[in-house]
Amino acid sequence: MTHAVEIRELHKYFGDNEVLKGIDFTVEPGQVVCVIGPSGSGKSTLLRCVNVLETPTKGRVFVNGLELTHPDADIDAARRHVGMVFQQFNLFPHLTALQNVMIAQQRVLNRSKKEAEIVARENLAKVGVGDKCDEYPGKLSGGQQQRVAIARALAMNPDLMLFDEPTSALDPELVGDVLAVMRKLAEEGMTMLVVTHEMGFAREVADRVVFMDGGVIVEEGTPTEVIGDPKQERTRSFLRRVLHPEG
Amino acid sequence: MDGRRARHDPVARLLIMTTTPTTAEPAKSGLSPRQRRRVSLAIQYAVFVLVLVAVILIADWPKIFENFLNGKVAAGMFPTLFTVALKNTLIFTVAGYVIGFALGLVLALMRLSSVVPYRVVALVYIEIFRGLPALIIFLLLGFGLPIAFPGFKLPGDVYGTVALALGLVAAAYMAESFRAGIQAVPKGQMEAARSLGMKPGRAMLSIILPQAIRIVIPPLTNELILLFKDSSLVFTLGVTAATTELTKFGSDTTIDQANSTPLIVAGATYLLITIPLGFVVRRLEARQGRKR
Numbered sequence: 001m002t003h004a005v006e007i008r009e010l011h012k013y014f015g016d017n018e019v020l021k022g023i024d025f026t027v028e029p030g031q032v033v034c035v036i037g038p039s040g041s042g043k044s045t046l047l048r049c050v051n052v053l054e055t056p057t058k059g060r061v062f063v064n065g066l067e068l069t070h071p072d073a074d075i076d077a078a079r080r081h082v083g084m085v086f087q088q089f090n091l092f093p094h095l096t097a098l099q100n101v102m103i104a105q106q107r108v109l110n111r112s113k114k115e116a117e118i119v120a121r122e123n124l125a126k127v128g129v130g131d132k133c134d135e136y137p138g139k140l141s142g143g144q145q146q147r148v149a150i151a152r153a154l155a156m157n158p159d160l161m162l163f164d165e166p167t168s169a170l171d172p173e174l175v176g177d178v179l180a181v182m183r184k185l186a187e188e189g190m191t192m193l194v195v196t197h198e199m200g201f202a203r204e205v206a207d208r209v210v211f212m213d214g215g216v217i218v219e220e221g222t223p224t225e226v227i228g229d230p231k232q233e234r235t236r237s238f239l240r241r242v243l244h245p246e247g
Numbered sequence: 248m249d250g251r252r253a254r255h256d257p258v259a260r261l262l263i264m265t266t267t268p269t270t271a272e273p274a275k276s277g278l279s280p281r282q283r284r285r286v287s288l289a290i291q292y293a294v295f296v297l298v299l300v301a302v303i304l305i306a307d308w309p310k311i312f313e314n315f316l317n318g319k320v321a322a323g324m325f326p327t328l329f330t331v332a333l334k335n336t337l338i339f340t341v342a343g344y345v346i347g348f349a350l351g352l353v354l355a356l357m358r359l360s361s362v363v364p365y366r367v368v369a370l371v372y373i374e375i376f377r378g379l380p381a382l383i384i385f386l387l388l389g390f391g392l393p394i395a396f397p398g399f400k401l402p403g404d405v406y407g408t409v410a411l412a413l414g415l416v417a418a419a420y421m422a423e424s425f426r427a428g429i430q431a432v433p434k435g436q437m438e439a440a441r442s443l444g445m446k447p448g449r450a451m452l453s454i455i456l457p458q459a460i461r462i463v464i465p466p467l468t469n470e471l472i473l474l475f476k477d478s479s480l481v482f483t484l485g486v487t488a489a490t491t492e493l494t495k496f497g498s499d500t501t502i503d504q505a506n507s508t509p510l511i512v513a514g515a516t517y518l519l520i521t522i523p524l525g526f527v528v529r530r531l532e533a534r535q536g537r538k539r
Contacts, residue, residue, distance in 0.1 A: 053438055053441065053442060076445070077444070084439075084442035086439060090436060092439070092458075094461065103453060103454075104443035108444040108445055153442075156444065
């Protein structure tokens with residue numbers, strides 16, 4: 001069986017700064033993998049290497065068995081099957097919510113306007129913003145924007161969804177709506193790679209949790225193992241700070 | 248209002264500062280600061296009124312009316328003023344603007360390209376055409392082109408030459424506006440578009456440019472005003488009665504009638520267009536300012 005994501009000996013430099021220092025890991029189809037770790041640990045860079053928004057300096061990245069680091073790889077074609085949700089939403093502000101979800105369907109998948117609109121409305125309804133189709137992103141709350149962004153990615157029928165700290169830019173009271181949508185996706189069997197600070201979500205939804213620090217994977221395993229009973233001191237001290245910030 | 252709030256609220260602090268009587272420093276001139284302000288203001292008004300009265304008294308009003316605001320001479324300019332002169336000015340401007348817009352957009356994309364020769368060509372073009380007086384471009388196109396390419400004629404004759412000259416100059420300025428606009432679109436927009444599988448060109452066309460152009464509408468409208476005025480340079484190419492435009496028409500009629508009124512009328516016609524456009528630019532800028 002091919003892995004949904006396979007990463008081998010991945011290194012990434014920004015100038016002289018080595019952000020990823022040899023990462024090896026896999027995501028199996030249908031799995032939800034949460035990547036946790038302190039800021040600057042390289043977890044967002046790792047995620048961005050999976051759809052080659054960052055070009056790895058060294059190492060190999062496979063998605064569904066296709067090597068994206070191969071010089072002849074058709075990255076644009078590969079990205080169609082990989083949805084990405086950003087911390088800052090990155091909705092297109094000149095388009096309505098509906099048009100945001102339609103444009104790539106029309107321009108990349110060459111779906112007809114009619115078909116794209118049907119798919120868009122379905123997905124917007126699914127993430128709970130079906131009544132906001134004609135609003136521009138500027139009129140939506142952060143939580144609504146992020147859900148439109150999720151719908152935009154889903155409309156492309158991805159096999160894999162990447163989430164880059166999807167709730168970090170949200171007001172606390174809006175986090176729940178977005179997490180609920182992600183939980184629903186996980187239950188439907190979507191393969192998900194999620195960079196997050198939401199330990200509750202990771203504990204309940206993830207099949208596997210990966211703890212990164214200083215550009216390496218320090219520890220990985222089931223949520224019970226990594227969050228419940230971490231083996232490494234670095235993991236323990238990170239979790240202490242996240243779970244009991246005032247202590 | 249309690250003291251704690253006042254300390255943190257700048258408006259409240261200002262109120263306290265202005266309403267609390269401060270111990271007035273003993274003024275050296277014997278006037279309080281407020282009195283001194285009043286005297287200064289009175290002097291400024293007095294100077295203004297004096298100059299105004301002097302100008303009114305010295306000017307030879309009957310002559311001015313006769314020579315600059317002569318109704319009979321002005322009436323003689325109609326309807327040619329609008330049907331030929333203004334119409335041609337508008338044609339020159341719009342044609343030049345269209346060329347400048349298209350070429351400027353291409354130059355901006357070249358300037359931001361990862362292909363080095365494109366970047367160099369765009370940079371050299373922009374520097375040259377921004378640095379040269381528009382008049383030189385007009386003369387080169389009008390008289391240089393026919394010598395360099397004998398028998399070659401630009402479509403539309405004078406119209407073609409003017410449109411091209413205006414377009415070439417405008418493109419350099421508009422390219423810089425477009426570049427600024429494209430760079431003002433957040434990086435995440437390109438990333439989101441690419442992550443949906445769009446190719447770079449498609450992402451630029453569907454996602455980046457529509458946003459960039461909205462950002463640069465005010466400077467681009469300003470460029471339209473500049474072009475509108477620069478179209479007067481067509482006089483260097485020797486226009487006929489049919490291809491005359493506002494400035495040339497005004498100066499020709501002035502010589503004809505030995506009266507300066509036509510220049511005033513032509514000038515007023517320019518303002519008829521430029522002042523509303525300027526107003527639109529300020530409105531657009533204010534609207535963008537609010538959105539940020």
